[in-house]
Amino acid sequence: MQSKLPDTGTTIFAVMSSLAEECNAINLSQGYPSFNPDQALLDLVTHYLNSDGNQYAPMVGVPKLRRAIAEKVALLYGREIxxxxxxxxxxxxxEGLFSAIQATVHPGDEVIVFDPAYDSYEPAIRLAGGTAVHVPLVETDENPDYHIDWDRLKAAINERTRLLIFNFPHNPTGxxxxxxxxxxxxEIIRETDAYLLSDEVYEHIVFDGAQFHSFIRHDELWERTFVVSSFGKTYHATGWKVGYCVAPARLTEEFRKIHQWVCYAVVTPIQHALGDYMSQSPGHYAELPRFYAAKRDRFCELLKDSRFTLRPARGTFFQILDxxxxTDIDDVSYAKQLTREIGVASIPISVFCEQPLTSRQLRFCFAKDDKMLEQAAAKLCQL
Ligand SMILES: Cc1ncc(COP(=O)(O)O)c(C=O)c1O
Known part of the structure; x- marks a missing residue:
């Protein structure tokens, strides 16, 4: 069979997780918590599983969950949706990212992604017949955080640019x-016809008093943006695979034309449970920055005497270690070596980049219980 994605192998997350399992290593590679959702949320799911709500949900989502999302958006981002x-x-x-990309990108279109870029974007762009144009995030002496080089972005935009994909708080750099x-x-896109896709799955995980700026809040950007988020990251429930897309009505109309043929509808009892839980426990996401900042600080404290250099982590639940x-070996080899030889799995960040990287950095997920972080740090400090 002629492959539609000839260059696509198995995602690095599956590769590193299965290597971690094979080597019985502590798995700080894939981005998921080692702890469960709140018991109250689990009880709601159990309740709805035992009710008669186990058949197809409405194609666009259960109304009470959509209302709860709208209330949150109004409260946090100041827009009535x-x-x-x-x-x-x-x-x-x-699925939200995939459907938004299929809805906007036509054969021959270009889509701008920022490297390191989350690995699901490019295959979706290719399947739509588009081409990903990679603009690297840069580190400079004046600003050692990874950031957008606006001149490079301007240079990458042309009349074929149909979509720009953003992901802040940024995985993997934070x-x-x-x-x-x-x-x-x-200002840069004002005169273009380009749409925006803002992957905001880590919207509630920002640290040190920083404010998260959703594209929903920005009057001008909002008009052309699909914002995608995930309940998995916010409610410690990545295995449920439930997320949502917020976009102006004319964009949502096109989005739904794709969504209905990709999955039609999403798991019903969990939608009911999330809808109730969002209304009953609105404080949950407000607590997340403190919760994850404590984990980041603990992990960094444990590593302070190691030979790794800790990069700033402003958001998400990832810590980049330089x-x-x-050693000077490449990051893919080193991530595998660490998994096999010292028993800690991480993610090499070059796999998210088109150009080979000269930097030597690995991503570690700190959404883990303290014991796991302590054991992993003790192993990393031996190096
Ligand atoms: C940046 C980014 N986008 C999207 C996703 C996928 O989210 P979900 O599990 O809800 O499909 C992830 C998960 O790791 C992510 O890190």
């Missing part, structure tokens, strides 16, 4: 955008 025409519940953020970044972006003082 119509839950009937501007919100769609998806089969995880992954950087965030500030309000003026969104204004700069608005290992250039330890």
């Amino acid at each position: 119509d839950p009937d025409h501007e919100i769609t519940v998806c089969d995880g953020a992954t 950087v965030i955008l500030n309000a003026s970044d969104l204004d700069t972006l608005a 290992y250039s003082k330890i």
